[in-house]
Amino acid sequence: MSVELDVFVGNTTIMDEEVYQFWLDGYTVSDAVKVRMEGGVLEECEASAEVLQSDTMDQYRTFQMCERLLHTPAKLANQLLFQIPPHRQAMLIERYYAFDSAFVREVLGKKLSKGTKKDLDDVSLKTGITLKSCRRQFDNFKRVFKVVEELKGPLVENIQTHFLLSDKLARDYAAIVFFANNRFETGKRKLQYLSFQDFAFCAGQLISNWTVGAVDNMVEDMDVDLDKEFLQDLKDLKILITDKDLLDQHKRGLINIAAKLTNTKDVRDLFIDLVEKFIEPCRSDRWTAADMKLFLIHYTNSAHILDTFKHQVTWDRYMGVIKSCILKMYHD
Template sequence: MQIYQTMNDVEVFVGNYCAINFDIYDLWLKGHSASDATMLEQKKINLKMFGITVEDLHSDIMDHYRLFFGLEEMLKTPPRLSHQTVYQLDADNISLLIQKYYSFDAPVIREIFGRKLNSRSRKDLDDISEETGVSVRSCRRQFDNAKRVFKTVEELRGRLVDNIQLHFCLRESLAKDYAAIVFISNNRFETGKKKLNYMTFADFAACANHMISNWSYSSEDCQDHEDMDVDMDRDFLLDLREVKVLSERDYVEEHKGLMLRALQQSMNEKVLTEMDSNFRSVSKIIITIAYGLNHSKESRDIFIDIYEKLIEPWVQMLWTKSDVQLFLASFKDTAQQLDVFRSSPKLVKVWERYMQTFCPCVLQMYPR
């Protein structure tokens, strides 16, 4: 609806459609004050060309900021935006408002998900702001968003990504990022150790999403898809204890022999020799990590265990990522040639399910 009324030299416009300036919205999301936003916009605009003053620009930005603050309460429960009648917004603008509001700076979230999502951790945001160079206001928004998503979906049954999309209207890629945040926070994985500082948010998110796909209740091999996706499949973790049989001396020696033959043509002699001399300890580590997933205290250290017990020694031996990839692929495949696997289809499934996530996680973590 548009109404024009002329009174002498004054033209009055009344409308009910809500225009969003997304450049100013971005500045608001970054935590800039209206005064700071005015200075930043002033550098981009030739005010004289448009016949406006700095005061006019500041007034316009203040109007936008009031609009954003008015929308913010609804952005905390995004489905409300499509049903509210206070602001007339088209579907594309609603979607863009939501996606941008729930966007985040990866370094900020990298710091956040190593902490509990509670009020005590919120007090540390000043430090996170200083470390990342992101404003405190923006850090608070990102922390509160992560906490809100976590609290909303932590008790819901079904697929984690679907629940996040349903309740927050996020595109799939962003929903997967939040699923990783929820999964890592819920399982209390240790991500803050100094030795893990080289890992980015993307590294942890990739590993978490592999775990969600294969180790949680959403896995195709899970018998109860209706359970909560934020947890690892308890039956799978119990079944993983059976892979401990690979630690028995006879199986270790047979497994090593199979691997040496399988890799003789594709792996260089130096790496093959190192693999031969270290096979028993490496095999034990991989199996111990699998067995330990059933114990919350040990499962929390999965990232640091992978780094300290596998990656660090391989890096010291100058193994390339290709060497590690060859080793892990052969380790997974040749194990299934052992008699204990041939006689137990269930063990084969459990082993595949474990290694289908373990291998890509190690490779994701391996330094470039």
């Protein structure tokens, strides 16, 4: 009885970036081989279909064995099983933790729980992303969240330290962690025009200005939890809509939003409130982005000339973020 056995012996672990992407995207070995053949790799390498099948399968096995190390990226540099140059290690980690914008947009703001994971079949069908890839991306979000949610120090730096991600990807993960923790509503129909990068920008603004880390950079959950004292202080802004002398100079919308942010549900509805109570009315009046920017600048500055207004610091901290977020969100 004859047995055929493919054996490969070498030093540096061979990893084809294209095959790695097929594996990450959830392609089967057969599908990956088919795409490689259609790309002309047989002619390029002067290889047979059997060799290509064997090569693809071998690389898939290698990626599967590396996967447990990628769950804790710092271990990849210290292991002895695979001889992988540093630049290749960085590539493996960065691509493993990369995510599809269509996928993250579907789960952004949702609880990273088993319940949400059960819905990934529907997300896969809706986005066209394989279920295997959806699960990998979801598990990555959950893994990063669990590691950094209670660490002291800046969120982005903690993510980079523990997962060795690029600055851009670490900032995107910080936004995902922040939205998952605060459960911001992002799925309503009126918010569908907003991209993940729109929300990620807003998350960066909120983290830098409205979290406890904005005033104390060495507290637990510093960049994850909103500053409750600040949210409580926002109630003081109601004077701008209750004082008759001040009422004429300030529209109610943005101040009403501020005054309600002590309520958890209203915090979660922050973005839908900005769209419904401010962005949509301005859109219906056909304001340009330049009109919006000019208005928000003067609107913010108008409080500075009110002699009886005593809450300038709170006002500026609030409007600085609101202005930046609205300008980012004001598009088709």
